[in-house]
Amino acid sequence: MTARLVCDICVVGAGSAGLSLAAGAAQLGLKVVLVERDKMGGDCLYHGCVPSKSLIAAAHAAQTMRQATRFGVQAVEPTIAFAATMDHVRGVIAAIEPNDSVERFEGLGVQVIKATARFVSRDELMADDTLIRARRFVVATGSRPTTPPIPGLADVPYFTNETLFDNRIRPDHLLVVGGGPIGVEMAQAHRRLGARVTVLEAARLMGNDDPELVDVVRRRLVAEGIDIREQVRIERIERDGASMAAVIAADGGEERLVGSHLLVAAGRAPNIEQLDIDKAGIAATRKGITVDKKLRTTNPRVYAIGDVNGLTPFTHMAGAQAALVIRHALFRLPINVRAVPLPWCTYSDPELAQVGMTEAQARAAHGESVRVVRWKLHENDRAQAERETEGLAKIITDRRGRVLGAGIVGARAGELIQVWCLALSRKMKIGAVAQMIVPYPTLGEINKRAAGAYFTDWLFSARTRRIVGWLFRLW
Known part of the structure; x- marks a missing residue:
C-alpha cells in the first residue's frame, strides 16, 4: 500500500551536500524530507576525505620518525602495524558518524527515509512505497569511481576509493592507475607506510594544477621512492600468479610492471541511473545533471548540488552549493554558482x-x-x-x-x-x-x-x- 507524503523540500542523498541543505532548511522552519538508500554521510565520510586524511596522518607520523635526524634526534625506521593503522582510520570515521546520523537529523526536524528514490513525475518521487510530493526537490546523490576501459582490468581484483579503506594487509607493491589527487595522496601514504608504489598516469601528474607547483610535489614523491610514469598507455592488465601486472607501451615495445595490489583512481561518474530523471524532465550528460547558474535543472522545481552536477567535485564546494540553494530557494536572493571562487587542495606532502x-x-x-x-x-x-x-x-x-x-x-x-x-x-x-x-x-x-x-x-x-x-x- 502506497503512503503519501507532502513536504516543502525533498532532498535525495545524505552526503555532504544533501546533509548541509537538509539541516539548514529544517532549522529555518521548512518541512524537509531526506531520502538516503545507504549510509548517512556519503562518500566523504566513508570513502573519501575522512579516511584518506586519516591514513595520510598515520603516514606522516611514520615519515616524521624517519626524518628526525634533521632536528638532532635519532631517526628510526618505524614498525608499521598496517591493520592497526586501518583501525585508526575506522576510529576516526566512527568519531564523526554521530554528526551525520539519522538521530541527529531527526532531532533537527528532518524526516529521514532510508530508501531508493526515483522520480515518477515533475513534482513527485517514490521512495520505496512512499509517494513524496514537494514544492522543491534537491538531488544530491554524489558520484562514484569509474574504471577506464583497460583490457583485462575486469579479470583481476582491484581497489577503488570505495574499497581501499577496507584493506587490512599492507601491499607489497601497489600499482596506482591515475595521477590525480586521489592517486597521488594514496600513493605517498602507502609508500610511507612501507609499500613499494608505482603511479601510472596517461597524461601529466596532477593535470589540473599549475605545472610549476606540481614539479615541487613530483620531486618529493620521486625522492621518497615512488616510481612515477607519466604519459603512459596501459595496454592491458593481466594476472601474474597471485599478483597482477600492468603492461605498458614502452620504446616501441612493452614493459610489464608486476604488483601485489592495484588501485584504480581514474575518474568519477554521477549517481543518476536509478533516479528516472527523464520522468521529471531533468536533462543530464555523462558528467552529471545539467544545471544553470542558480543550480536549477531543466525542471525548475528541481535543484542538483554536489558531485552529481559535475561542476566541482569537492566536499567544500558541495556545502557551498547547498548554501547557495538555501539563499535562492528560501530567501529568493540572486545567486551565480559560476561566480564562486573555487579552492582545492591535494593533501600530499x-x-x-x-x-x-x-x-x-x-x-x-x-x-x-x-x-x-x-x-x-x-x-x-x-x-x-x-x-x-x-x-x-x-x-x-x-x-x-x-x-x-x-x-x-x-x-x-x-x-x-x-x-x-x-x-x-x-x-x-x-x-x-x-x-x-x-x-x-x-x-x-x-x-x-x-x-x-x-x-x-x-x-x-x-x-x-x-x-x-x-x-x-x-x-
Missing part, C-alpha cells in the same frame, strides 16, 4: 593548494596584462625552524592588482591558501594582503611577503627614490 585561476588560465583570459609574483618558502623563518622549506606561493593578478588566482605548494598549503580565498571572494586587490600585520614567525608570512613583492619594482625604482629625496628635503 608538500600540500598543493589553489584558488581561482592558474597562471595559464589567467593569461588565456587576460593576455599579457597578467602579473605573477612568487615567494619561496625557504625565505620564511618559521619554515626554516621546522625544516619545511620546499615550496612557494604564487599569486596572479590583473594589471590593476586585482587578485585572479593563487597557488601555494608547501607545508600546510591548505591552511595558507585561505587568505587568498577571502581576497577572491571579496574581490580584493593584492595591496590589502600586503598591508596585513601578521604574527612572527609564522608560515602565513609567506602570503604577506608574496603580496609585498608585487610592489617591489615600483617602490624601489629610481623615480620613487627621487620623490623620497625631494619630500625628505622639504620636511
